[in-house]
Amino acid sequence: MAPTTLTADQASARLHELTIIDVRTPGEYASGHLPGAHNIPLDHLDSALPALKTAADRGNLLVVCASGARSATAWRRLADQGITAATLTGGTTAWTQLGHDIHRLSGTRTPWAMDRQVRLAAGCLVLTGLIAGRRRHAARWLSAGVAGGLVFSALTNTCGMAKILARLPHNQPRAAHLDATLADLTG
Numbered sequence: 001m002a003p004t005t006l007t008a009d010q011a012s013a014r015l016h017e018l019t020i021i022d023v024r025t026p027g028e029y030a031s032g033h034l035p036g037a038h039n040i041p042l043d044h045l046d047s048a049l050p051a052l053k054t055a056a057d058r059g060n061l062l063v064v065c066a067s068g069a070r071s072a073t074a075w076r077r078l079a080d081q082g083i084t085a086a087t088l089t090g091g092t093t094a095w096t097q098l099g100h101d102i103h104r105l106s107g108t109r110t111p112w113a114m115d116r117q118v119r120l121a122a123g124c125l126v127l128t129g130l131i132a133g134r135r136r137h138a139a140r141w142l143s144a145g146v147a148g149g150l151v152f153s154a155l156t157n158t159c160g161m162a163k164i165l166a167r168l169p170h171n172q173p174r175a176a177h178l179d180a181t182l183a184d185l186t187g
Contacts, residue, residue, distance in 0.1 A: 002082075002084040003071075003072055003075040003076075003079075003085075003086065003087045003090045004032075005086060005087050005088070005178065006062060006086050006087070006088055006093045007088075007089050007090075008089070008098045008100055009047050009092045009098065011034075011088055011095075011098050012052065013060060014060075014072075014094075015034070015035060015036065017059060017060060017129065018059070018060050018061070018062045019038070019055045019056075019059055019060065019061050019062070019185070019187075020034050020036055020037040020038065020054065020061075020062045020064055021037070021038055021061060021062070021063050021064065021066070021074070021085075022034065022037040022039050022040070022064045022065070023037065023040060023042040023045065023063060023064070023065050023070050023071055023073075023074045023099055024039070024042075024065050024066055024070065025041055025114055025171040026041065026093075026113070026171060026172065027113065027114070027170060027171050027175070028066060028113050028114050029033065029105075030105045031112075032092065032096065032102040032103070032104050032105075032120070033064075033092065033102060033103055033115050034064055034092065034095060034100075034102065035090075035101060035102075035103050036103075037064060037103075037182065038178070038181045038185060039178075039181060040178070040181060040182075041166070041171075041172075042065075042070050042074055042137075042166075042171060043166060043167075044073055044178060045077055046077070046079075046082050046183075048076075048178075048181075049081055049083070049184055050056070050186075051181075051182040051183075051185040051186045052078065052083055052185065053081070053082075053083050054151040054186045055183060055186070056078075056083045056084055056085065059083075060085075060086065060177060061078070061083070061084070061086070062085065062086050062087070062088060063075050063078070063085050063086070063087050064087070064088045064091060064092060064095075064171075065091045065092070065118060065120060066091045066092055066093055066113070066114070066115070066127065067090065067093055067157075068087060068088065068090055068091045068094075069157050069158070071087040071088060071091060072087055074087075075087050090161045090168060099123035101179070102176075110150045114156075114165065114171075115131065115162075115164065115169075116161075117162075118159060118161050118162050118165065121161055121165060122146050122149075122150060122161060124144070125142060125146045126143045126146050126147070128142060129141070129142030129143030129144075129145075129146070130143050149161065
């Protein structure tokens with residue numbers, strides 16, 4: 001079954017009636033999110049299911065990520081638990097491209113977006129493999145492995161490196177922030 005989707009224009013028109021769940025990392029969320037969005041990273045979705053069930057019983061849920069891939073995964077998890085939700089077609093990327101307003105957390109240093117973190121890590125690994133490969137030819141396999149991972153990522157619309165980088169401390173929600181979000185959804 002395919003998820004129910006809303007375009008950015010449809011979501012913008014219904015913003016006042018939607019509870020928006022942003023499943024990106026806290027760093028991505030801080031860099032810009034839909035107005036009123038609640039940040040529950042995909043890795044923490046299972047622990048948030050009771051709060052999401054309560055929120056869905058009160059109104060319509062819209063699950064959002066950067067492109068729509070992670071929100072589709074979140075939608076499947078929610079649907080498996082009997083929680084009705086929709087996803088935003090094209091994610092926050094489409095939202096901003098169409099000129100819709102985004103909010104940023106004030107007074108905080110904004111971490112890099114996940115795609116930027118992936119580009120930095122991939123570039124560093126490829127460069128390391130090429131430089132080390134000048135002395136030890138086997139080190140070039142590091143560059144080849146990263147290149148293969150990037151091709152696989154593009155073909156499957158998944159990213160193993162992003163999953164690994166999402167576990168770094170700066171990409172994790174602070175317990176107080178996640179607790180406050182869950183309390184807001186249930187209250």
